[in-house]
Amino acid sequence: MEPTTIYPITNFMGEFITIAKTSDLEPGYGKVANVMGKAIALFNVEGTFYALENTCLHRGGPIGKGTLEGDVVTCPWHQWQYNVKTGVMEFDSEKRLKTYAVKVEGEDVKIRMED
Ligand code: FES
Numbered sequence: 001m002e003p004t005t006i007y008p009i010t011n012f013m014g015e016f017i018t019i020a021k022t023s024d025l026e027p028g029y030g031k032v033a034n035v036m037g038k039a040i041a042l043f044n045v046e047g048t049f050y051a052l053e054n055t056c057l058h059r060g061g062p063i064g065k066g067t068l069e070g071d072v073v074t075c076p077w078h079q080w081q082y083n084v085k086t087g088v089m090e091f092d093s094e095k096r097l098k099t100y101a102v103k104v105e106g107e108d109v110k111i112r113m114e115d
Helices: none
Strands: 016-021 029-035 040-047 050-055 066-071 071-073 079-081 102-105 108-113
Touching: 016 029, 040 108, 050 102, 050 108
Parallel strands: none
Antiparallel strands: 016 108, 029 040, 040 050, 066 071, 071 079, 102 108
């Protein structure tokens, strides 16, 4: 299993907190970050970062370890697909993963944590 970087938590719910460095993730790739006890899937789509919940709606597969093509990630377990910008499932638009607001400050990729 690949190591996961854990960044110190210094802020609170509703605040933007750092979950990665821009250099951690090349365009076209995703990763899993653990933040405040939650696994967050983070993706780099052509230089823009997107974050969503990491748990697939099918059987809980790790979305952040899926394959990214354009803005669509394919779950590594049974190939369900989601748009990483919206969290919406590709073949059932009624279903979606929770997304998180993302901003980049300098080298820091930050997301706003909410309940
Ligand atoms: S767990 Fe993701 S497709 Fe089955």
